[in-house]
Amino acid sequence: MVPVPHEPPPPGPGSPSRRRLFQAAGATAAAAFTPHLANSQVVPVRPPSPPTTPWAQPLPVQQPITPVSGLSPLASLIAGARECGRADHQAFARFPPQELYKVEAKVGSHSFHPELPTQEVWGYDGQVPGPLFHARYGKPILVRFENKLPNALQGFGSPDISVHLHNMHTPSESDGFALDWFSPAACGPTLARPGEYKDHHYPMVYAGLDAYGGIGDPREALGTCWYHDHRVDFTAPNVYRGMAGFFLVFDHIDTGNENDTSPVALRLPSGEFDVPLMIADKHFDSGGYLMFDQFNTDGFVGDKPLVNGKIQPFFHVAPRKYRFRILDAGTSRTIDLQLMYQNRPQGFQHIANDGNLFEAPLSRTNVHLGIAERADLVVDFSKFPVGSELFLVNRVLQLDGTKPEKDFLTTPIQLLKFIVDRPMQGFDPSRVPLKLREQPPINLNEVVATRELSFTRTRGSWAINDKLFDGKPILSPKKGTAEIWNLRNLSGGWAHPLHIHFEEGRILTRNGAPPPAWEKGRKDVYFIGPNENVSVFLRFRDFTGKYIIHCHNTIHEDHAMMGRYDIVS
Known part of the structure; x- marks a missing residue:
C-alpha cells in the first residue's frame, strides 16, 4: 500500500486564505453589485443577456466515446509515478478493467448560439457537454483524466479539478472527493498535487457485492448517470464553464437494444x-x-x-x-x-x-x-x-x-x-413494458442508527448541523449496515437538492407522509423545500473510504454545505 502524500488542504470555507481570495476578486467586481442589507449579501445587478432567435440551430446528439487501445504509463492498482496522489484501487484486482478511456480537461471553442460569439469554454475533451459514455455492468472500465487546463486562473472557476461520476457504486478513490483535486500538468511538481493525470477505476458492479455475490444485486442497477467537476469551493463555476457529461449504463434488462430477443430485455427505445x-x-x-x-x-x-x-x-x-x-x-x-x-x-x-x-x-x-x-x-x-x-x-x-x-x-x-417530420424506417420495435425493474426490499431490521442532519444558514454561509465543510468526517457508518438519515431543511426560505454520494437511498417519508409515486424508487438526490423533512433509508456496502453529502445547488455546496462521511470496516 502506497500512502497518499500528506498535503495541506486547499483553502476551506471561511478560512482566511479563502476570504482573501473572495475579497480580492470581489473588489474587481464591485461595480457589478449593490448591497442587500437584509441578508448582508450582495446581489447582482445584471442587464439581460443579448437577445437570441429561438430554433436557430439543431439539437446536438452525441455518439459514444471510443475506448483507446492502451495507456502509457500503464494503469495499475497503485498510483504511478506520473499520477497524482490517490489511494490504491480497492476493486482493481477483482474487477480488472476491460476497456480503457482517456479524457482531457481542457479549453475548447464553443458556440452557444449563432447570434453570439464563439468563445472559450472548459470542457472534457474541450467540448460541451463532455464525451458521452456507454458502459455496461460486468465490463469494468478505467478512465484516465488528464488536466490540460491553463495553469493560472482566467476569469471565474479554478483550473484544479476533481471528477465525480454521479452516482455509480464506485470505490472512494475514484469517486471524485472534493479535496482530491489535482492541478494542470503544466504546473509541474511544485504544487500540492503533482501529477499529469488521475486514473478512475469503475468496476461496473451493482451494489450488494458481498451479500449477493457475482457483480452484485441487479435490482440495484443505474442507467442515466453523469460526471462533472467537484473541486472544493469551485464546483459551481467549473461545471458552469462546461465540465459535465453523460454516462449511460446498460445491463441484461436495460440492454440498449430495442430489437433484443431476450425474454428479460425491456426493449426500450435505443x-x-x-x-x-x-x-x-x-x-x-x-x-x-x-x-x-x-x-x-x-x-x-x-x-x-x-x-x-x-x-x-x-x-x-x-x-x-x-x-x-x-x-x-x-x-x-x-x-x-x-x-x-x-x-x-x-x-x-x-x-x-x-x-x-x-x-x-x-x-x-x-x-x-x-x-x-x-x-x-x-x-x-x-x-x-x-x-x-x-x-x-x-x-x-x-x-x-x-x-x-x-x-x-x-x-x-x-x-x-x-x-x-423524419421518415420512418420500417416499424417501431420499441416498447414500454408494464414491468420495468424489480425494486430491492427495504429491511428496517438492518438499521443500526438514525441520524439527524439539519441544513442551515450559518455566518453567511451554508452548513450541515451548523458546521461548515472542513474536510473532516462528520459521520462514520459501518460497512455492511443500514441507517436512516433524517434530512431537515432549517435554512428558512431556501430549497436544497441534497445529494448523497455512493449509495442509492429510499425515501421513507416526506414531511411525515409516504412519498409520491415518483419518489418511491431508488434515488440519490433529495429535493427539500423550505422547512421540509425527508427521511431516507441508506445502506453502506462493499467498499470503504471517504464520501460526501452536499447540496447540489452548487453555490451552496461551495459555501459550504457539504459534509464528509467515512464508511469504515
Whole structure:
C-alpha cells in the first residue's frame, strides 16, 4: 500500500486564505453589485443577456466515446509515478478493467448560439457537454483524466479539478472527493498535487457485492448517470464553464437494444432514439460572452435556457417512441417540465428517476427536477400528425438562486422544439413494458442508527448541523449496515437538492407522509423545500473510504454545505 502524500488542504470555507481570495476578486467586481442589507449579501445587478432567435440551430446528439487501445504509463492498482496522489484501487484486482478511456480537461471553442460569439469554454475533451459514455455492468472500465487546463486562473472557476461520476457504486478513490483535486500538468511538481493525470477505476458492479455475490444485486442497477467537476469551493463555476457529461449504463434488462430477443430485455427505445438532454441556464454579458457570479452565496440563475449546450435548439423526430434522459445540470435553477402541443400538455411515460428504473412506468404530464435530478421519459410521437411541432417547456417561476416560486409561469419557457417530420424506417420495435425493474426490499431490521442532519444558514454561509465543510468526517457508518438519515431543511426560505454520494437511498417519508409515486424508487438526490423533512433509508456496502453529502445547488455546496462521511470496516 502506497500512502497518499500528506498535503495541506486547499483553502476551506471561511478560512482566511479563502476570504482573501473572495475579497480580492470581489473588489474587481464591485461595480457589478449593490448591497442587500437584509441578508448582508450582495446581489447582482445584471442587464439581460443579448437577445437570441429561438430554433436557430439543431439539437446536438452525441455518439459514444471510443475506448483507446492502451495507456502509457500503464494503469495499475497503485498510483504511478506520473499520477497524482490517490489511494490504491480497492476493486482493481477483482474487477480488472476491460476497456480503457482517456479524457482531457481542457479549453475548447464553443458556440452557444449563432447570434453570439464563439468563445472559450472548459470542457472534457474541450467540448460541451463532455464525451458521452456507454458502459455496461460486468465490463469494468478505467478512465484516465488528464488536466490540460491553463495553469493560472482566467476569469471565474479554478483550473484544479476533481471528477465525480454521479452516482455509480464506485470505490472512494475514484469517486471524485472534493479535496482530491489535482492541478494542470503544466504546473509541474511544485504544487500540492503533482501529477499529469488521475486514473478512475469503475468496476461496473451493482451494489450488494458481498451479500449477493457475482457483480452484485441487479435490482440495484443505474442507467442515466453523469460526471462533472467537484473541486472544493469551485464546483459551481467549473461545471458552469462546461465540465459535465453523460454516462449511460446498460445491463441484461436495460440492454440498449430495442430489437433484443431476450425474454428479460425491456426493449426500450435505443440507439438514435435514446437521447440524453442536459438542461442548464446561462447568462451572457453585453458582448455575448458567458458570465457568472460566484460571490452571491444564495445561488445563480441565468436567463438563457440551454439543451445540450445550445440555446433553444430544435430536433427533428420520427413518428415513433423516443427515450429522453433528462438532467437538470443548472447551478441553482429548479425546473418543472411539460411537453406542449397546440398549447396543451401532452402525456408521456415516466420510467426512471435519478437514473433508476421504476418498478412500473408512470403516466404523467409533468416532471419536477431539482439540480442534478434526472428523469427518463418515453414520448410517442406517432400520436401526432406529420409536420407537428411540440415544445418541451419549463413552467417554474424562479427569480433568484434561493428556490422556485409557488406560482407557475403564465407563459412557460420554451426549451426545445420537436418537429415530427423524419421518415420512418420500417416499424417501431420499441416498447414500454408494464414491468420495468424489480425494486430491492427495504429491511428496517438492518438499521443500526438514525441520524439527524439539519441544513442551515450559518455566518453567511451554508452548513450541515451548523458546521461548515472542513474536510473532516462528520459521520462514520459501518460497512455492511443500514441507517436512516433524517434530512431537515432549517435554512428558512431556501430549497436544497441534497445529494448523497455512493449509495442509492429510499425515501421513507416526506414531511411525515409516504412519498409520491415518483419518489418511491431508488434515488440519490433529495429535493427539500423550505422547512421540509425527508427521511431516507441508506445502506453502506462493499467498499470503504471517504464520501460526501452536499447540496447540489452548487453555490451552496461551495459555501459550504457539504459534509464528509467515512464508511469504515
